[in-house]
Amino acid sequence: xxxxxxxxxxxxxxxxxxxxxxxxxxxxxxxxxxxxxxxxxxxxxxxxxxxxxxxxxxxxxxxxxxxxxxxxxxxxxxxxxxxxxxxxxxxxxxxxxxxxxxxxxxxxxxxxxxxxxxxxxxxxxxxxxxxxxxxxxxxxxxxxxxxxxxxxxxxxxxxxxxxxxxxxxxxxxxxxxxxxxxxxxxxxxxxxxxxxxxxxxxxxxxxxxxxxxxxxxxxxxxxxxxxxxxxxxxxxxxxxxxxxxxxxx
Amino acid sequence: xxxxxxxxxxxxxxxxxxxxxxxxxxxxxxxxxxxxxxxxxxxxxxxxxxxxxxxxxxxxxxxxxxxxxxxxxxxxxxxxxxxxxxxxxxxxxxxxxxxxxxxxxxxxxxxxxxxxxxxxxxxxxxxxxxxxxxxxxxxxxxxxxxxxxxxxxxxxxxxxxxxxxxxxxxxxxxxxxxxxxxxxxxxxxxxxxxxxxxxxxxxxxxxxxxxx
Numbered sequence: 001x002x003x004x005x006x007x008x009x010x011x012x013x014x015x016x017x018x019x020x021x022x023x024x025x026x027x028x029x030x031x032x033x034x035x036x037x038x039x040x041x042x043x044x045x046x047x048x049x050x051x052x053x054x055x056x057x058x059x060x061x062x063x064x065x066x067x068x069x070x071x072x073x074x075x076x077x078x079x080x081x082x083x084x085x086x087x088x089x090x091x092x093x094x095x096x097x098x099x100x101x102x103x104x105x106x107x108x109x110x111x112x113x114x115x116x117x118x119x120x121x122x123x124x125x126x127x128x129x130x131x132x133x134x135x136x137x138x139x140x141x142x143x144x145x146x147x148x149x150x151x152x153x154x155x156x157x158x159x160x161x162x163x164x165x166x167x168x169x170x171x172x173x174x175x176x177x178x179x180x181x182x183x184x185x186x187x188x189x190x191x192x193x194x195x196x197x198x199x200x201x202x203x204x205x206x207x208x209x210x211x212x213x214x215x216x217x218x219x220x221x222x223x224x225x226x227x228x229x230x231x232x233x234x235x236x237x238x239x240x241x242x243x244x245x246x247x248x249x
Numbered sequence: 250x251x252x253x254x255x256x257x258x259x260x261x262x263x264x265x266x267x268x269x270x271x272x273x274x275x276x277x278x279x280x281x282x283x284x285x286x287x288x289x290x291x292x293x294x295x296x297x298x299x300x301x302x303x304x305x306x307x308x309x310x311x312x313x314x315x316x317x318x319x320x321x322x323x324x325x326x327x328x329x330x331x332x333x334x335x336x337x338x339x340x341x342x343x344x345x346x347x348x349x350x351x352x353x354x355x356x357x358x359x360x361x362x363x364x365x366x367x368x369x370x371x372x373x374x375x376x377x378x379x380x381x382x383x384x385x386x387x388x389x390x391x392x393x394x395x396x397x398x399x400x401x402x403x404x405x406x407x408x409x410x411x412x413x414x415x416x417x418x419x420x421x422x423x424x425x426x427x428x429x430x431x432x433x434x435x436x437x438x439x440x441x442x443x444x445x446x447x448x449x450x451x452x453x454x455x456x457x458x459x460x461x
Contacts, residue, residue, distance in 0.1 A: 222339055234291075235329075235345035242304035242333075246340040 014076030078105030080184030151199030255290030310456030380410030
């Protein structure tokens with residue numbers, strides 16, 4: 001009989017391939033998305049193992065892993081994640097010898113669609129639904145699309161509070177759209193944006209995607225580049241607020 | 250109606266029903282019980298019933314004062330630097346650096362007093378220090394003075410370094426509109442590697458007026 005005590009604690013980093021997620025969806029596993037902050041786990045617990053000037057998401061992975069102590073971690077280290085994850089996997093192998101660290105390379109190309117990215121919903125709730133959908137191997141519901149007034153391009157931020165400022169008619173682009181589509185290594189989809197709506201191009205500070213975010217923001221006729229680290233400070237929030245106000249949103 | 254830009258070192262106040270020019274008061278001498286109708290600045294929320302984001306106030310002030318429909322306006326304050334860029338009448342870019350650009354204006358004012366310098370008479374140096382913020386840049390001055398450079402030249406190189414850092418932060422525009430208290434510092438305004446148009450320290454108040 002499977003109980004909470006006997007379930008295998010499985011951590012995931014990035015988006016492991018669908019076959020892995022189908023296996024983890026079984027009752028014998030308890031899944032922890034290690035990319036996301038969990039409770040009050042202090043990100044500084046990662047500092048002995050990763051530079052403090054490093055991607056806030058991967059620092060979170062380390063601090064979560066040290067506290068949650070998964071028995072197995074599936075960490076995507078392919079082009080659908082990043083080089084930093086490759087090195088973080090090595091660190092995890094060394095600091096958690098009792099944990100089985102399994103590197104994956106997600107090259108799934110079956111498209112699940114992106115209805116959440118295009119529906120009318122508070123942006124924070126929309127992004128939370130997309131990140132939660134990673135753990136669901138089946139297609140999500142298909143809420144109806146809305147006409148976009150603003151775009152948010154990028155990854156789910158470590159600090160979701162910066163999403164509070166956007167209207168409910170914000171469409172999501174970039175890697176977060178790839179997440180919902182379950183094709184994290186889909187550069188064409190990641191590069192897509194809507195030139196007809198003001199768009200914030202976001203990346204975590206110290207992430208390689210800052211280059212792409214900044215480049216696309218400069219190409220977009222009405223784009224704003226934004227990066228922030230562990231938490232969204234006043235200046236990051238003020239930039240979003242002012243950009244939306246001055247764009248007539 | 251009383252409008253205020255609550256800066257770190259100075260507060261700028263404007264009474265819209267009066268023809269008097271804006272007032273400038275040192276923040277440390279301000280009445281903490283003061284209430285205004287509309288405010289901006291990082292202390293503004295404490296003193297006002299309505300608050301306008303500093304970047305929004307800067308942009309609206311720039312739109313009032315600048316006739317070009319494409320421009321970059323940089324505000325160099327005591328504590329932070331921020332800019333807005335318009336292209337073809339649309340907001341194109343903006344930035345607000347309260348961390349790595351920290352304390353630039355405040356440090357410049359401190360240095361002038363500490364070394365008893367007069368920025369109005371100092372020459373703009375050929376070279377500069379590589380300065381990313383006021384606090385970290387100070388060590389360059391101390392190192393230069395220890396190795397025999399005059400205090401005046403060392404501080405001038407520091408000020409030029411700060412101007413170049415601010416210019417880079419604003420994405421190196423061909424022409425720069427400048428706001429903030431440092432508009433009155435000829436050593437600073439003359440240290441930019443591009444033409445500078447100084448708009449003075451009341452641009453955010455203009456933006457507040459435009460927000461009414």
